[in-house]
Amino acid sequence: MPKLEAFSSREALYDATASILVDALTNAVAASGRAGFAATGGTTPAPVYDRLATLTAPWDKITVTLTDERFVPPTDPSSNEGLVRRHLLVGEAAKASFAPLYFDGMSHADSARAAEAGVEAATPFGAVLLGVGPDGHFASLFPGNPVLAQGLDPQSDRLVLDVPPSDPAPDIPRLSLTFAALTRTDLIVLLVTGAAKKALLEGDVDPALPVAAILKQDRAKVRILWAE
Numbered sequence: 001m002p003k004l005e006a007f008s009s010r011e012a013l014y015d016a017t018a019s020i021l022v023d024a025l026t027n028a029v030a031a032s033g034r035a036g037f038a039a040t041g042g043t044t045p046a047p048v049y050d051r052l053a054t055l056t057a058p059w060d061k062i063t064v065t066l067t068d069e070r071f072v073p074p075t076d077p078s079s080n081e082g083l084v085r086r087h088l089l090v091g092e093a094a095k096a097s098f099a100p101l102y103f104d105g106m107s108h109a110d111s112a113r114a115a116e117a118g119v120e121a122a123t124p125f126g127a128v129l130l131g132v133g134p135d136g137h138f139a140s141l142f143p144g145n146p147v148l149a150q151g152l153d154p155q156s157d158r159l160v161l162d163v164p165p166s167d168p169a170p171d172i173p174r175l176s177l178t179f180a181a182l183t184r185t186d187l188i189v190l191l192v193t194g195a196a197k198k199a200l201l202e203g204d205v206d207p208a209l210p211v212a213a214i215l216k217q218d219r220a221k222v223r224i225l226w227a228e
């Protein structure tokens with residue numbers, strides 16, 4: 001199991017995360033001529049994206065996509081695409097390509113299917129940035145959800161799933177990269193803050209939590225970066 005790396009402040013955590021990501025993406029471009037970056041959504045990563053956007057990187061050779069998305073247009077305040085467009089794809093980083101998960105005018109299922117080509121083209125990812133929910137979900141793979149088993153199947157040929165609402169979460173339809181897609185990388189960074197998430201990820205992690213699949217796999221190195 002990866003050890004949690006603790007930072008003395010959130011500012012230090014955000015600085016270190018941006019630096020680790022830009023190094024991984026730059027090295028991937030040097031090795032392969034291009035790199036994909038799967039970016040998480042939620043409430044935690046915006047300050048990391050603000051920092052990343054100011055760092056020197058071969059942005060024109062990088063394709064950014066999302067670990068998951070609400071099935072809403074980018075203008076919706078809860079859209080992860082909107083978050084990434086406002087905080088990461090600005091300045092020099094606006095030269096990066098973007099592969100969306102949400103497609104306007106398509107059904108939920110068709111949007112997931114349509115997203116697969118862009119995600120496929122962005123793999124293998126130079127880096128994947130994941131968050132973790134208090135219920136142990138990562139991306140939009142939630143405990144008790146009807147598509148959880150399919151999403152966690154290491155042999156799945158699906159890269160993107162349409163995730164239905166379930167009780168207690170998510171409350172609206174989502175789109176999520178699968179475990180099979182998210183582990184097409186050498187580096188997964190888990191960005192976490194607060195005591196509750198620390199407790200979730202330290203020691204004997206409950207194997208029933210979706211995030212346990214990420215912690216126990218051996219396809220990609222995992223770094224857990226944390227601050228209070």
Ligand SMILES: O=C1O[C@H](COP(=O)(O)O)[C@@H](O)[C@H](O)[C@H]1O
Pocket residue numbers: 040041042043044045067068069080130131132133134137138139140
């Ligand atoms: O719903 C989501 O939640 C997780 C965790 O987000 P946070 O708000 O606790 O930082 C996130 O990783 C995921 O991308 C997002 O859609």
